[in-house]
Amino acid sequence: xxxxxxxxxxxxxxxxxxxxxxxxxxxxxxxxxxxxxxxxxxxxxxxxxxxxxxxxxxxxxxxxxxxxxxxxxxxxxxxxxxxxxxxxxxxxxxxxxxxxxxxxxxxxxxxxxxxxxxxxxxxxxxxxxxxxxxxxxxxxxxxxxxxxxxxxxxxxxxxxxxxxxxxxxxxxxxxxxxxxxxxxxxxxxxxxxxxxxxxxxxxxxxxxxxx
Amino acid sequence: xxxxxxxxxxxxxxxxxxxxxxxxxxxxxxxxxxxxxxxxxxxxxxxxxxxxxxxxxxxxxxxxxxxxxxxxxxxxxxxxxxxxxxxxxxxxxxxxxxxxxxxxxxxxxxxxxxxxxxxxxxxxxxxxxxxxxxxxxxxxxxxxxxxxxxxxxxxxxxxxxxxxxxxxxxxxxxxxxxxxxxxxxxxxxxxxxxxxxxxxxxxxxxxxxxxxxxxxxxxxxxxxx
Amino acid sequence: xxxxxxxxxxxxxxxxxxxxxxxxxxxxxxxxxxxxxxxxxxxxxxxxxxxxxxxxxxxxxxxxxxxxxxxxxxxxxxxxxxxxxxxxxxxxxxxxxxxxxxxxxxxxxxxxxxxxxxxxxxxxxxxxxxxxxxxxxxxxxxxxxxxxxxxxxxxxxxxxxxxxxxxxxxxxxxxxxxxxxxxxxxxxxxxxxxxx
Numbered sequence: 001x002x003x004x005x006x007x008x009x010x011x012x013x014x015x016x017x018x019x020x021x022x023x024x025x026x027x028x029x030x031x032x033x034x035x036x037x038x039x040x041x042x043x044x045x046x047x048x049x050x051x052x053x054x055x056x057x058x059x060x061x062x063x064x065x066x067x068x069x070x071x072x073x074x075x076x077x078x079x080x081x082x083x084x085x086x087x088x089x090x091x092x093x094x095x096x097x098x099x100x101x102x103x104x105x106x107x108x109x110x111x112x113x114x115x116x117x118x119x120x121x122x123x124x125x126x127x128x129x130x131x132x133x134x135x136x137x138x139x140x141x142x143x144x145x146x147x148x149x150x151x152x153x154x155x156x157x158x159x160x161x162x163x164x165x166x167x168x169x170x171x172x173x174x175x176x177x178x179x180x181x182x183x184x185x186x187x188x189x190x191x192x193x194x195x196x197x198x199x200x201x202x203x204x205x206x207x208x209x210x211x
Numbered sequence: 212x213x214x215x216x217x218x219x220x221x222x223x224x225x226x227x228x229x230x231x232x233x234x235x236x237x238x239x240x241x242x243x244x245x246x247x248x249x250x251x252x253x254x255x256x257x258x259x260x261x262x263x264x265x266x267x268x269x270x271x272x273x274x275x276x277x278x279x280x281x282x283x284x285x286x287x288x289x290x291x292x293x294x295x296x297x298x299x300x301x302x303x304x305x306x307x308x309x310x311x312x313x314x315x316x317x318x319x320x321x322x323x324x325x326x327x328x329x330x331x332x333x334x335x336x337x338x339x340x341x342x343x344x345x346x347x348x349x350x351x352x353x354x355x356x357x358x359x360x361x362x363x364x365x366x367x368x369x370x371x372x373x374x375x376x377x378x379x380x381x382x383x384x385x386x387x388x389x390x391x392x393x394x395x396x397x398x399x400x401x402x403x404x405x406x407x408x409x410x411x412x413x414x415x416x417x418x419x420x421x422x423x424x425x426x427x428x429x430x431x432x433x434x435x436x
Numbered sequence: 437x438x439x440x441x442x443x444x445x446x447x448x449x450x451x452x453x454x455x456x457x458x459x460x461x462x463x464x465x466x467x468x469x470x471x472x473x474x475x476x477x478x479x480x481x482x483x484x485x486x487x488x489x490x491x492x493x494x495x496x497x498x499x500x501x502x503x504x505x506x507x508x509x510x511x512x513x514x515x516x517x518x519x520x521x522x523x524x525x526x527x528x529x530x531x532x533x534x535x536x537x538x539x540x541x542x543x544x545x546x547x548x549x550x551x552x553x554x555x556x557x558x559x560x561x562x563x564x565x566x567x568x569x570x571x572x573x574x575x576x577x578x579x580x581x582x583x584x585x586x587x588x589x590x591x592x593x594x595x596x597x598x599x600x601x602x603x604x605x606x607x608x609x610x611x612x613x614x615x616x617x618x619x620x621x622x623x624x625x626x627x628x629x630x631x632x
Contacts, residue, residue, distance in 0.1 A: 005528040192584070
């Protein structure tokens with residue numbers, strides 16, 4: 001039911017980013033390995049390994065996704081973006097062999113999101129990356145769906161700890177469907193309840209004030 | 212649901228309307244439920260049904276007035292009161308989901324209203340239009356005052372149309388067919404699929420992309436469920 | 437790296453995924469705005485030099501700083517906008533009067549936005565049905581019965597029901613009341629709906 005009235009702005013779908021989405025902002029804060037293809041005068045202080053005034057051409061460093069995307073141009077190369085390890089061929093083989101064994105939380109937690117964003121950069125490996133993302137998702141989806149539809153009234157932390165952000169969101173929505181259905185079956189769907197926001201505020205207030 | 216309405220005397224619901232528009236209370240409530248479900252499940256804001264809303268409101272106060280005349284303790288009265296509560300819930304829930312979509316997509320909703328041709332039906336009722344305009348102005352004023360006007364001169368505006376996402380018309384919806392449809396073109400889902408054509412039989416149910424059947428929702432040929 | 441400060445603002449909100457409103461971080465915002473000013477000034481200098489002395493080699497750095505400016509602008513706007521979504525939901529969860537501990541977390545501009553939102557919503561609801569009005573913050577769940585059993589969770593004082601009867605809502609007392617009269621008090625945690 002529409003009881004929770006704070007609904008955050010949803011992240012973009014696929015390669016899209018939503019300008020105001022907090023999730024997309026955090027995703028685009030992920031760092032990528034890059035190599036500068038020209039010099040950046042007067043910005044040497046951004047590169048900790050040197051005291052020079054400029055960042056010289058050919059420097060290998062890490063930049064957040066948003067900056068790499070902003071600076072990247074096909075015609076006039078100022079930097080080239082390298083693939084993070086999890087999207088390279090070695091890891092792709094592992095993912096394709098059995099996507100269920102990998103810990104996407106540790107390797108991500110924005111495995112799918114960042115992977116889709118990588119497609120903005122012109123790499124010959126893009127078709128394989130896209131294919132692996134899709135197959136990994138499909139390969140893990142069944143198990144994720146089953147567990148989200150069957151774990152009722154139990155601790156789910158073990159079930160979600162290896163999930164990517166996207167998968168976790170799907171798990172949560174599966175759980176809320178399950179819980180809603182169960183409460184309807186027990187005839188509790190029509191019970192009027194206190195706003196969870198109000199309750200959480202009260203909890204916090206009590207935690208703030210020493211007894 | 213609507214039997215109770217008729218003996219409390221709908222009848223005059225549409226007294227001002229032309230002959231062909233006369234609706235029984237049962238038809239009116241069916242129209243409201245149809246609009247409610249469509250609005251609840253469609254990703255975008257649908258055309259407003261303010262005549263239905265107004266008629267239902269009128270009907271509710273009519274029923275309420277009738278109830279005042281009924282003796283206390285009459286068993287029929289509580290059934291009627293329950294009926295009023297149920298209709299009011301559907302009506303409120305319908306208006307709430309519209310209001311929520313107006314807030315969620317306000318720049319796009321207003322843009323569509325602006326680019327609407329003369330004579331095209333309006334998406335928004337006059338009250339909703341007023342609300343949307345105020346919401347836009349209020350939000351813009353706030354963003355400006357709290358942050359944007361304190362930024363360097365070339366960064367003091369944000370294009371709300373680009374910043375606030377549009378409704379996701381590609382999301383999937385469940386639907387039931389009310390009038391048989393032929394030759395509906397379904398776009399391919401993956402590169403190795405081709406587009407194909409389906410017929411939608413009356414009474415059949417489907418899961419499809421909203422974009423594919425959006426015109427059928429507004430024409431009333433299908434019902435979202 | 438630039439734009440680290442503003443990410444802290446974003447994380448602050450992201451952590452509270454249930455919609456609670458943390459205190460407006462004026463201090464954090466000021467630091468971001470200072471960083472923007474510095475970036476803007478450095479770019480002004482470099483742009484002038486690039487023009488007057490033909491130093492095209494400065495352009496990549498100018499572009500980088502400009503990306504950072506846009507990033508800060510985006511994040512600050514997203515921070516403010518997400519706060520609005522939270523403040524909006526407060527109107528629906530609490531009603532039009534907010535408890536002090538919630539109100540204190542809003543900045544002056546947010547208080548203003550909230551009161552304008554309240555006004556717009558009220559005049560919208562009043563205008564429904566040709567001026568008859570309908571309170572949309574009621575009837576959030578489909579009704580199952582006219583009267584419901586409620587338990588009082590705290591002292592609330594006197595309470596008038598439909599027919600003019602006044603009852604006393606005393607902590608731990610139990611009552612059988614019209615559902616639609618109780619909805620708001622249940623949402624606010626004053627009453628609890630007892631289901632057997």
